[in-house]
């Protein structure tokens with residue numbers, strides 16, 4: 001063929017293909033328009049737009065905008081984009097809610113639709129694939145486990161029965177701190193180990209001395225719990241680019257499984273040991289002085305004939321929740337409360353005056369005193385207003401596409417309820433940056449999330465399942481620490497209330513404070529009075545002489 005022909009035929013091909021191309025493009029365009037018509041929101045079919053938000057980069061979305069202080073950043077973004085806005089992290093859509101009115105739509109009006117969790121890969125690795133309470137979706141297993149935990153394990157009756165563990169452990173802590181008077185004490189650490197000791201005794205009191213290795217348990221759990229919270233707070237690309245998830249590029253899931261293995265070994269040992277010893281005993285001998293610990297209660301559900309019995313994995317997942325969700329949050333709250341009280345001398349004075357009035361100088365704090373410690377209770381509420389420990393709550397995910405505030409919220413996106421921002425919003429709080437417990441001195445406030453200007457424990461179906469225990473422990477530990485000791489900062493140190501953002505909102509600089517004995521006799525001894533009129537050394541229990549009316553007694557005992 002002559003070159004010209006080649007040219008001509010090529011040209012004809014071009015012309016013919018131009019026509020075909022036009023038809024093809026037109027057909028595809030019509031198809032796309034039809035698809036868009038049915039799938040994308042538009043005003044004529046009634047669907048609403050997505051919430052506003054920053055202009056995202058292709059593929060990576062808004063990831064480059066993120067800063068370490070996300071709670072402050074998302075609060076500032078609400079000033080630009082409004083009370084509800086979207087944030088695209090990789091391919092994952094997040095919706096941030098910043099007002100009580102919109103939070104109510106999510107956790108009250110549409111609580112059922114929003115009661116699934118956004119399940120990060122690290123959380124799934126930790127919880128045997130979401131078989132626990134905290135990270136499970138709203139399914140029959142979750143409902144069963146939560147019901148057992150809230151209505152049985154933490155029932156008023158069982159909480160009361162475990163009161164002696166709390167009393168013993170808080171006294172042990174006071175004794176321990178007494179031995180450190182005049183030296184630096186890390187407040188979070190002592191609060192953490194007190195809570196861990198209370199929880200371990202409540203969970204497996206009957207096991208502790210019978211063959212399961214529990215030495216140094218508090219320190220071990222402290223380390224594992226801190227690691228877990230750190231790992232959960234890390235930005236994991238597997239969550240934002242599902243296509244990469246199988247590679248676990250940052251090793252986040254691997255690290256989490258290492259932490260889980262440590263706890264799994266401990267829990268498996270405890271449960272198996274108990275099953276064995278139960279088999280050896282008669283049914284009526286099971287339990288400890290008529291009390292049942294958590295493990296025993298769980299095992300009864302494992303053996304139940306009706307419904308679905310609990311599996312070994314579910315039992316371990318529940319123990320894990322208690323040890324992780326219970327310790328870190330309680331210890332961090334106590335640290336923030338102590339730091340805030342020490343920073344506000346007037347608040348400190350009022351707290352201690354109330355303690356003298358309610359508890360007296362001759363007694364140690366008991367749980368029976370707690371309902372009368374109104375000012376201390378208000379101080380803890382104010383602490384959790386300014387420093388909500390879980391600043392965005394644990395993100396939820398809608399199980400269907402919903403509408404909130406006039407915007408479409410797609411199924412499975414991640415919902416961040418910005419409690420931190422709502423708790424500091426001047427539209428709802430007068431002088432929100434001022435630490436003022438007085439604002440909580442009315443009966444109007446509780447932790448149940450009924451009033452969505454204040455919900456540090458969440459609200460609705462996913463409200464903190466450990467709330468009754470948390471409330472007691474924070475109040476009891478703080479009351480005991482502030483009643484027994486005066487606290488000061490080490491020489492030359494300034495008060496510091498800087499936050500460190502993560503899944504839990506921590507103090508950037510751990511609080512180290514110096515205790516000095518508050519209740520003592522004239523010779524600086526810590527004494528208790530016996531009913532027969534003698535004076536005993538509080539820690540050794542040895543008699544040190546007859547009772548002297550000028551002495552301050554830590555307690556009056558029945559000997």
Ligand code: HEM
Pocket residue numbers: 133134135146321322325326327329330333389390393394395456457458459461462463464465466467469470474
């Ligand atoms: C001061 C201490 C505590 C604080 C501030 C706190 C706060 C929270 C928050 C904000 C949530 C998420 C609520 C939501 O997503 O709406 C939560 C969930 C949870 N907390 Fe707590 N918590 C504390 C202590 C405890 C304790 C002592 C336990 C157990 C012994 C516990 C067990 C749980 C569990 C199991 C959940 C998951 C509930 C669910 O998803 O259904 N927490 N907590």
